Amino acid sequence: MKLYIAVMIGGAVGAGLRYGVGAALAPVEPLPTFVINVIGCFGLGWLLNHEKIKQRWPETVRIGLGTGFFGGLTTFSTYAMQAGLMMSAGLLATASAYLLASILFGLLAAWLGMRTARRGGEA
């Protein structure tokens, strides 16, 4: 039960932040979603691979931040729908570029986050 409360608190803050950033930068969609997704990949990769965090932070905090905050901050449904909208508008190249750039930079950021944590987190 405690873990679910942590996930809900983290999810609320993550979703609120995503909404706030999106609202502040509304006309330039899908850029906010792209940037948020890439940053979130780095953050989660870092959090899940940091030895000291694994050992010293309580599970509620780790799950609240990882599953809750970074999970709620980043989003897949908006990403897929934005690409679908580009495609149905006939912008095939833009849609493909958006799909691929998010994957490429997202995975690269996740990998960098994981690597940074493993290097810095060795006790």
Added chain:
Amino acid sequence: MMLLAGVMLFGALGAALRSALSRLVQRRWRSSFPLATWLINVSGSFALGILYGLMHSQRIGYETWLLLGTGWLGAFTTFSTFGVEAVTLIEQKKYGYALFYVFGSALIGLVFAWLGMKGAYNW
């Protein structure tokens, strides 16, 4: 301000639902393929497409779209876990799974978002 609070509330629910579903699937699924996140992201993309179609045909308002789309489905689906899981598959040298996971999430998610959108719009 009220909208932000609403997005946060629905974001909390979306993140909790993701957490619960993911536990449920992982208890029964023994392969290293990240089925839970795949199912969550594809179904969430479909649902977001439906919502978009409903909004575009003016059967739900913009505020409902924000609460359920940005808040609930935005937090239900996740890009950060997707990125970290994909990198983990690559690190484990499970390239086939990694390829299917990455492109199977993006392309199937896109198609389902589009189907939901068209279906709801024409319904």
